[in-house]
Amino acid sequence: MGVTKTELFTAEQSRIAELAKAFAHPARVAILQHLAKTQSCICGDLVDVxxxxxxxxxQHLKELSRIGIIKGxxxxxxxxxxxxxxxxxxxxxxxxxxxxxxxxxxxx
Amino acid sequence: MGVTKTELFTAEQSRIAELAKAFAHPARVAILQHLAKTQSCICGDLVDVxxxxxxxxxQHLKELSRIGIIKGxxxxxxxxxxxxxxxxxxxxxxxxxxxxxxxxxxxx
DNA sequence: ATAGATAATCGCAATAGTACGATTAATAAA
DNA sequence: TTTATTAATCGTACTATTGCGATTATCTAT
Structure with a gap:
């Protein structure tokens, strides 16, 4: 996305935006849905799905990890x-x- | 963002991602918070805020309109x-x- | 030690998103 | 009609994101 001026907004607003980014791409939605539904750890078979x-x-897993919503x-x-x-x-x-x-x- | 292969995902996943994008930028979060809280129409004073x-x-207002979460x-x-x-x-x-x-x- | 399996990372190409000055459009007021 | 006000849009610059092939790293099994 271009230059986001995060320093101009509150920490709360920035965190909301960051959390929303976890869901802001269909692939990440699919990953999170899969992890949530299977109720168990998924390894590389995410690639098959x-x-x-x-x-x-x-790369998407790395981004989700950065946000913190998944752990490896x-x-x-x-x-x-x-x-x-x-x-x-x-x-x-x-x-x-x-x-x-x-x-x-x-x-x- | 680069090329998102939306056609490879379900319509539901794509819609979730689109809705999430409304909240995926601090400025848009600020806009939505402001519109939600003031309980009344806001015009150009969003620019002041x-x-x-x-x-x-x-531009952000246009994107929020495109998603549909606000109307003008x-x-x-x-x-x-x-x-x-x-x-x-x-x-x-x-x-x-x-x-x-x-x-x-x-x-x- | 060698081979196999798995996943992270690198390098690259291409598109999407952010931001802003300047301009334009559209209407109200004078 | 002229002027002021407001907001959309254009053009431009720059950064971020997405995607993938190829490579690398790490551990297991042979």
Whole structure:
């Protein structure tokens, strides 16, 4: 994306944006849905599930790790990825609160 | 972002990603928070609230409109923007369902 | 030690997103 | 009609993201 002036916004707004980025790409949505549903660690078979190359999947996993919403357990040559419960709860609370800010318009 | 292969994912996954993009930038979070809180239409004073130029704010408003989460009432020379209740509810339902997919890990 | 399996990383190409000054469009007010 | 006000759009510059082939790193099994 171009230059985002994060320093001009509150830490809360920046964190919301970061968490939202975890869901802002179909591939990452697919990864998170898969990890959430299978209730168990998934290793490289994410590559089989997704229509993307191993390199690209690895990149998305890295981004999700950076955000913190998933964590990886290395047990070479495999890596076991799963949802980070704490951050998932953070996302739940964050989006819950944000979306609760609005009920209905008194104007338009 | 580079080339997102949307055609390789489900319509649901793509819509989730699109809705998430509404929240995936601090400026758009700020805009949505402001529109949600003030409970009334805001016109150009969004530009005063945000640390960005008029052109940039207008661009973010356009993107939010494209996603559908806000709507604009033109009453020149002003434009009155407000939350689109239907899409806001869609976001609530969508993220609610998505975040409810996961409870806790049975592995890691 | 060698071979196999898995996943991270590098390097590259191409598109998307951010930001802003300047201009344009559209209307109200004078 | 002229002027002021407001917001969209254009053009440009630059950064971020996406994607993939190829390579590398790491560990297991033989």
């Amino acid at each position: 997704l229509p993307l190359s191993q390199a690209t999947v690895s 357990n290395v047990q070479p040559p495999r890596v076991c990825y799963c949802i980070n419960e704490a951050v998932w709860e953070e996302a739940k609370a964050t989006f819950g609160a944000l979306l609760a800010l609005f009920e209905q318009n008194t104007c338009c | 945000l640390p960005l130029s008029q052109a940039t704010v207008s 009432n033109v009453q020149p020379p002003r434009v009155c923007y407000c939350i689109n209740e239907a899409v806001w509810e869609e976001a609530k339902a969508t993220f609610g369902a998505l975040l409810a997919l996961f409870e806790q890990n049975t592995c890691c």
